[in-house]
Amino acid sequence: MNFLRERIAPVALDALRTVGARDGWLVETSEVVRVGFGGAVASVELPGGLENSTDAVKELAQHRMSGVEGPAGTGVVAFAALPFDRGALSRLDVPRYVITQFRGGDAWLTRLEGSNDWAAMLSDVDAPLQETQNARSITYQPAPEEYAHNVALAVEILRRKEIDKVVLARAVVGSVLEPLDPAAIATRLRKREPLCMIYSMPTSDGWRFVGASPELLARRDGSTITCHPLAGTIALPPNVAPDDYQNWLLGSTKNLHEHAVMVDDIVSILSRYYDDIAVDPNPSIVSLRTVAHLGTWIKARTNDGAASPDALDVLRMLHPTAAVGGIPRASAYDLIRRLEQHDRGHYAGPIGWIDAHGDGEWWVGIRGVFVNGTEFEAWAGAGIVSESDPIAEREETKDKLASVLSSVLVDRV
Secondary structure, three states, X not given: OXXXXXXXXXXXXXXXXXXXXXXXXXXXXXXXXXXXXXXXXXXXXXXXXHHOOOOHXXXXXXXXXXXXXXXXXXXXXXXXXOOOXXXXXXEXXXXXXXXXXXOOOOEEEEEEOOOXXXXXXXXXXOOOOOOOEOEEEEXXXXXXXXXXXXXXXXXXXXXXXXXXXXXXXXXXXXXXXOOOOHHHHHXXXXXXXXXXXXXXXXXXXXXXXXXXXXXXXXXXEOOEEEEEOEEEEEEOOOOOOOHHHHHHHHHOHHHHHHHHXXXXXXXXXXXXXXXXXXXXXOOEEEEOOOEEEEEOOEEXXXXXXXXXXXXXXXXXXXXXXXXXXXXXXXXXXXXXXXXXXXXXXXXXXXXXXXXXXXXXXXXXXXXXXXXXXXXXXXXXXXXXXXXXXXXXXXXXXXXXXXXXXXXXXXXXX
């Protein structure tokens, strides 16, 4: 296929977000919004998920590109919400149109040659006016008491030193009266979580995953990789200055241990492929609307740019990190499947994009809600270590679920 890249005048952010969130692909940070729309005109299949050896970059590079030069992510770009299961069937979609717009106003359009109705599609979009709704039904999977019991079982295993850390998640499924508008959810999340990446992606099972991820799994820019893993959490009560809570988190032995285990694991993996790795000496606070996390910036660089792993190669190395899986990875994953008894699907899987040069940006698919008509599903997890308290971990997931669903529901779950 032939694609054309051109510079365009800045587009209204509300229109971009609405088109991407409702029917396309949306990856929006405070610095740049990247939107695909107009349907998928090409795909890269990953029959074995991230375990598959398909060279996605080579497939993307087979499409011809003409027009002006542009930065990474402004040429032929494929988007995806990948499943948590590394071996699950996956697909990367190339949209008919991709608009990349930076905070300063610079904007690029990549379009399938011969396609010219992008401006009309943006001008004809209906504004997202839907308000939050009352729940018609709510079901926890598992029930709160069962989740706390699962945490207790995991703690006993951790105390026997069989596993260093495992992340256990639980879900809430339900329905509302009116079909949910993903664009309204994304708009609310943009206002509530300005530090997060706002995303909206179609999933392979016909649902749409909309959320606000605070966690950058990996950004690949040539020979450099940047990661910002999060682990260690405290709830922030409403209408209270967060300073004392954040200071407590910075001094919490349990949370600092959980965070250090994760950072050490990522650094160990990257050191096999990269020559220079720089790590923040201490974690910093990432403060969101209802919770605060510990976060650490990690940057890795290889001296041989030609041999630099592409963005999907980096996902194969890192996913799932200890922030959503555990350590050791295989043993923690086996325990997750045994205790959760409910397939995570796309929850905690990578969300983002990759271009024909191998550059890309992938975030951890958390703090989101799956929507399909009037139905919804949301997940939240907690990192379990040997010092974990089952009741405290249950309450942490409750706070996370309430925060996510506040973009959908009037009432608190």
